[in-house]
Every structure is written in C-alpha cells, then in structure tokens.
Amino acid sequence: MKKLMTLSVCTMLLLASCVSKKEYLALEEKQKETQDLLNTATVKLNACLSDAAAANARVEAMKDQLEDLRKSNEALIKSSQDLTELTSKGAENLEKSLESLRESNLKITRLQDALSRKDSVTLAIVTSLKKEVGINDPDIEVNVEKGVVFISIADKLLFKSGSYNVTDRAKEILGKVAKVINGKPNFEAMVESHTDNVPYSKPPLLDNWDLSVKRATSVVRVLEELEVNPQQLIAAGRSYHVPLVENDTAENKAKNRRTRIIVLPKIDQFYDMIEKEMKNLSAGN
Template identity: 35%
Template sequence: MRLTSFSVVAIAAIVLAGCVPQKKYDELQNRFNSVYAENQGCQTELASAKSKIEGLEDAIRSERGNLASLQNALAECLAGSKQGGANIAKLVDEINASNKYIKHLTEINRKNDSLNMVLTNNLTRSLSREEMKDVDVQVLKGVVFISLSDNMLYKSGSYEISPAANETLSKIAKIIKDYKDYDVIIEGNTDNVPISRPNIRNNWDLSALRASSVVQELQNAHGVDPKRMTAGGRGEYNPVASNATAEGRNKNRRTQIIITPQLDEFMELIGQAPDTGDVK
C-alpha cells in the first residue's frame, strides 16, 4: 500500500546561474525531475495515515456506542413481556456480532501499538549514547517518527550525506527492513534562514533534496526497498521551535524518517462493521 494524503508537499526545483555549463545544467535538471517525481503526494500521504488510524479509533468508539444501544434495547425487551422471544434472540445475535467486531478492531489496534513499541525499543537500543544526541524517536497516533539532526546527516548548507551519518543510517535501515509491513516517508525540514546556492533556489528545494538524498542512501547503501519509501520536503514551514534563536533554528533543521503501518486492513475492517439495523 502507498499512502495518499498530507498537507502541502515541497517540490524540489533547481534554478542555475547563467554561468553554469549546459552539461551541469542538464545533470541538475535531471536530478530535479527525479526529486519532483519522488515528492508528489508525500505530505498528503502522512495525513492520510494519521486519518486512517483515527478512523479505526473512531470505529471502535462508534461500535461501542452501538453496542450500548443494543444492550439497552435488549433490556427493554426483557422488561416487556409483549416483545416476544424472536426480537430478543435477534438482539442477542446483534450484540454478539458487535462484541466480536469490537474485539477484532481492538486486537488490530493493540497489535499495531505493540509493534511500534518493539520497533522503537529495538532502534533506541541499537544507537549509541553519542548517536542519541542527534536522534529523537517518538510514537504519535500510531506513527513512528525518527528525527535526525542536519548537523549529523549533511555537510553544511548541502544535501550531500555526511560520511559520519552512514553508521546511524545503517542501524535505521536494519529496523526498516525488519518491519517489512511498514511504509516509510522521509521528510526534510529547514530553519527560515534563506539558502544561497547557485543550484538550490530556496529552503523548499533544500529540504526536498535532503529527503531525496536520505532515500537514495537507504536504498543504494543499505538495501531498503525503494517501493516502500517516499521523499518529501516541508522547507521552513513545519518548525518545532522558534527561529529567533540559534538553538531553535538548530532544532528546526532536521530530517524525519516516518514509519507508518500499512492501513488497508484497517480500512477494510472499518467497512465491515456489522449491520445492526434500527435499534428500537
């Protein structure tokens, strides 16, 4: 499964200075085309993942409410001798079906939470104390966020992967490969300081190119299946701290590796809710 929606995606666009040779221009234009293709739909995909997980939780809450209504209707039937045994039997069957459905949804949700916890623990145990200074791991709404500092990942003002990042990326790649049923979004983020490079137009470009570099490093150097990955950039527009201070800007310059469960099964389950009809 590939995810389908998130906010607005940054599309890398490369503008060259007039003095750049045609061969270099063509090379960078080709790279731009590649990044453009990789980035389409990335942010909307992440929003869709969160929405689908919330949909599963809403389905559980809704079904529990429906179960309460069925139980109330059953109590009314039992209290009124004129309701008849057939109506009571039907309500009991509906209650049993609703209970079974809730149990199944809850087990799926619990399984996903457990896998995320194991994934997170395995990753943090594999990282050294020094590496953990540049890596932050969180689980939010069923999605694992691995945030990597730009100081560790890239050469300054560049989208080229630093040699120092290789060992850390290899450990993350191992976790990704171990959990084959998860999809991966690589999301670049910057501070609000304008970039000044002849082949990078602005922070949108820089963030998307950095995400693309991580995707290609995971694929080419560490064997992660490219079909599972999507690269996207959010420029300076997704800050986690104030850009008014050096410390805040440092926090905002980050790349997130977002690991999400494949949610087709969740949506199929939500669509298979038992039909209880009108509860009287």
C-alpha cells in the same frame, strides 16, 4: 269483572223476588264474601303483575350487563392477543438487538486485537531502534506518537550547512535505521526533511522547499543503497512550515533543522487486515 258484578246484582234482585228474606240475607252475605275474595285476588294479581314487571326489568338490566360483560371480555381477549403479539415482537426485536450488540462487540474486539498487534509491532520497532541507533546521542530522538514511530535526526549529523549531500557519519546512522526497516517489510518509512526559516537560494535549488525535498531524497537514496526496499520509502519536504520552536534564536533554528524518519504500517495493508478480520467474522456467524 264488571259483567260479573252486574250479573250478581241481577241474580240477587231476581232471587229477592223469589226467595225469603232469610235466604236473601244469606245470599247477600255470600255475595259479600265473594266480593272480598275478588278484591283480595285483584290485589294479589296487581302485586304479581307489579312483581313480574319488576322481574322483567331486572332481566333486561341483566341482559344489558351480560352484553357489556361479553363485550368487555372480547376486548380483554383481543387486548391479551395484541399484548402477546407485541410481547413476542418485542422479545424478537430485543433478541435481534442483543445479537447485533454481540456482533458489534466482537467486531470491536477484533479491531482492538488488530490495533494491539500493530502497537506490539510498533513497540518492537522502538525497542530495536533504541538498541541499534545511538539513543544516548542528544541529536537523535526516537519516540512514538499516536502509534507511529518517529526517528528525528538533527541535520548537523546528516548534512553540512546548506548542503544536501549525506555525510559519512550519517550513513553509519542510517545503516542502523535500514537494518530495523528491513526487518519490517510490511511497514513504510517516510523521510521528512525540515529547514529553518533562513531563505535559501543556491542554484540549482530555488528555495527552502527545494532544499528540504532534496535532503529527503538524498536520505532515501542512501537507504536504498543499504538495501531497503524502495517500495517502502517515501520522500517528503516540509520546508520551514512545521517548526518545533520559534525560529528566533540560533539554537532554536538548529532544532528546527531536522530530518524525521517515520516508520508506519502500510495503510492499505492495515485496512486489508481489518477487512479480512471482518470477513472472517461474517463467515463465522
């Protein structure tokens, strides 16, 4: 641009020496118009360059925004995939939990059914005993504790004082008990004898332990004579260590001298029944 201006001046000087004043003024006017056009063009060029720079800056900013959006989109896609995977795993775990819960509920139901059957049998035993044994006798009690049937017989009905020989009256009572036990071959009958706290020592017996055990075995032998399966029978002596009441009066001591016949399901058979139910449950699944 400087070269152009210099050339114009030189041309004017050269022409000034060669042309008339009128022509010179015309040329000068023309040069001025040209200069104005040049200035205008320069201003427009600078404005265009400025606009171009601004446009390039906006393009770069938009490229950065586009890159950020691309990265955000990729992150969202990955998050969506992770969420889908987690949701799928969560649904799978929930289904497993529900299935496990259903199995547990079914097992509980099976156990409850087994216990209900046992309780039904227990109730039947109580009903039979109340019919068979003289339940109106205050010296004979039949009750249920925690699903187990207890027949408590005062010792005065079974033995004479200080003796372990069963009386004839006792054999009549035990005959009715034997009838009920024989009707339940899957149950056991534990004969549990108790004494009061009066020391006992009468050869060949040494103490209350010996007396309680001997009385229990005497009752077991009578039940065996009454054709009760000996595999169902258990003899146990408790001496005076599990009293019903304090041994502080003659009346209380009489209450503590007792024999209990405990009718209960065979534990191994009961658990076999539960295990069988569990196996059936597993096979069904």
